[in-house]
Amino acid sequence: MKISIVGSGHVGLVSGVCFAEKGHEVLCVDHDKDKLAKLKRSESPFFEPGMPELLAKHQASKRLHFSDRTEDAVDFGQAIFICVGTPSTERGKADMSFVEKVARTIAENLKDYRLVIEKSTVPIKTGERIKRTMGRYIKGDVNFDVASNPEFLREGSAIEDTLKPDRVVIGVDSAKAESLLREVYKGFDCPIVVTSVGSAELIKHASNSFLALKITYANWLARLCEASGADVDEVVNGMGLDHRIGKHFFGAGIGYGGSCFPKDVDALAHISEEIGVDAPMIRLISDTNKGQLERFYNMIERELWVLNDKTLAVWGLAFKPNTDDLREAPALRLIEKLKAAGARLRVHDPVAMPNTRKLHPDLYYANDPIDACNGADALIVATEWPQYKQADLAKVKATLRVPMIFDGRNCIDRKRVSELGMTLFGVGKEPVKPGE
Ligand SMILES: NC(=O)c1ccc[n+]([C@@H]2O[C@H](COP(=O)([O-])OP(=O)(O)OC[C@H]3O[C@@H](n4cnc5c(N)ncnc54)[C@H](O)[C@@H]3O)[C@@H](O)[C@H]2O)c1
Structure with a gap:
């Protein structure tokens, strides 16, 4: 055909x-x-x-x-x-x-x-x-x-x-x-x-909004975990093994991004309101998602006290692994906030650096993840590429000026971090600190 x-x-x-x-x-x-x-x-x-x-x-x-x-x-x-x-x-x-x-x-x-x-x-x-x-x-x-x-x-x-x-x-x-x-x-x-044509149109917007809602639910649970001492990965794992709930798209982090979820959630809310159906639940997905990145940024700022003049390594720029798409990437919003606070950034992404360079020519683009850590006051993980999950954390420790990691995707091996005496802050989890 x-x-x-x-x-x-x-x-x-x-x-x-x-x-x-x-x-x-x-x-x-x-x-x-x-x-x-x-x-x-x-x-x-x-x-x-x-x-x-x-x-x-x-x-x-x-x-x-x-x-x-x-x-x-x-x-x-x-x-x-x-x-x-x-x-x-x-x-x-x-x-x-x-x-x-x-x-x-x-x-x-x-x-x-x-x-x-x-x-x-x-x-x-x-x-x-x-x-x-x-x-x-x-x-x-x-x-x-x-x-x-x-x-x-x-x-x-x-x-x-x-x-x-x-x-x-x-x-x-x-x-x-x-x-x-x-x-x-x-x-x-x-x-x-x-x-019908209308049902097919709605299936798409409703599916994306449902997946965004699932991620947002995990992110809200993360807040509850942070306030109560529970661990969000344990909670979502225990829930997700129930087939009615499922494990996909059910993890906490710095929020969803990309060219689809943010705009499709907003578009569903907009069309609902336009045809006379209130959509507070759908509006809340978007607001909670934006708040997730703010919370992560605030945690970095709280821990590092002054960001001006600090050097920070950032692993991951694309909105998710295996793409160089930067549309609505949480990492980019984070970079903009860190830059505005005066931090010097050494960034790495396996494929998204050329696209990022067009937007932020003034960053240091590292040759590899370890190069990004060179002399940095902390490492921030913003996209869960497999190579970051598997990184040699002993080398990371030896390369950073301060062995501290902010893991926005809960993808770094906490046990190994603890063995190495490093500090790790995640999302919806107790921090890992040397000697604890
Ligand atoms: N990217 C995804 O993961 C994904 C998944 C499912 C659905 N969608 C939806 O599919 C649609 C396209 O998304 P995308 O990510 O492919 O966007 P994109 O920006 O990658 O591609 C759109 C293309 O359309 C071209 N274009 C625009 N106007 C044109 C015109 N008048 N004539 C010829 N070409 C024209 C642009 O040059 C561009 O190459 C969107 O509605 C999006 O929400 C995207």
Whole structure:
């Protein structure tokens, strides 16, 4: 089947290469010419495991093509996926201008029947709006359908998630749309959940908000643990082994970030209020999450007393491991606060340093995690990369000026820290201190 993708970012490009991997012929469109130039050289514009290999494989197989014109997408694929960004605007409202522009351009160039599929995360009722807008801009008498096919991939394991999803949700309002989407997903071994367009839209926002709520619940428990002497990892482990609760996305730290959770939680609250349903619980997720980083920062400041002129090592910049995506990364907010307080920062991240350098050229970018610790008054862990969990803590101790760690992800080996006589502050846990 011929498939067009408009917006070749983390979702569009991953979908494109995965559809090609499943045997479809795919045209990926993006208006960013630099991105396209890289793609044509089989270079991934962002870090995602497996992406360079699939790009090369399917440019060679001639099942993957690129263009900077949405008009080409309209001519090429019978199914056209909209995968452009839907960032947050005021009070969390999703900015739908990118989606609207693509829908208009598709309509203006439509010559034959096409299925237009929202894969971008959009508020409920967007499908109706796309349909109405397209109806106004179409020239002549051409049929089309609008469907929703929300994306659940996680950056860092996006290709694996897309090729082997837990489920595929398709929101449709015609038999033809359902049959075309079933054709798209013919080679995927997973349940296909068929719903109305509105339900599919809501499934995505509701899923992300639920996961954010789960993380936030663990973070709130961490506060309770800090005040009572309990240990948050013990608590969430004891809870998470219950299958009704589950262990995934259930850990305390410095809060969630990334391009999805913060904006999707806010967008769900906004759309709820817009259609007359109060959303205090959803608003609280976002506020509690922001407070989590503040609490961590305050703990660092309390312990180090004066941050001005102190040298601090920071491990981890991306919003989570296995990505170089910095959107809403808690580490970046932390860095901004530490810099504003006058601290000198020696930072490290396995893949996100080039992107960070563009925003903060004045930091010291370390060659490796140990280099970051060199002469530092403390080490802060902001992203739980596996290499940080496995770091040689004896070397860390020997390299730091003061053997003190602030672990914002509860990923450092507490037993080893204790054996080495170091100090460790975590989230929702008693600190480890020498001699205790
Ligand atoms: N990143 C994720 O993990 C993830 C997961 C699930 C869903 N989503 C959702 O998918 C959507 C896209 O997210 P993303 O992370 O891929 O964003 P992204 O910023 O990585 O990619 C969006 C791409 O669209 C392109 N674009 C914008 N307007 C365009 C236009 N008019 N014509 C052609 N190209 C255009 C941009 O240049 C960019 O390359 C969002 O709604 C997001 O919430 C993201």
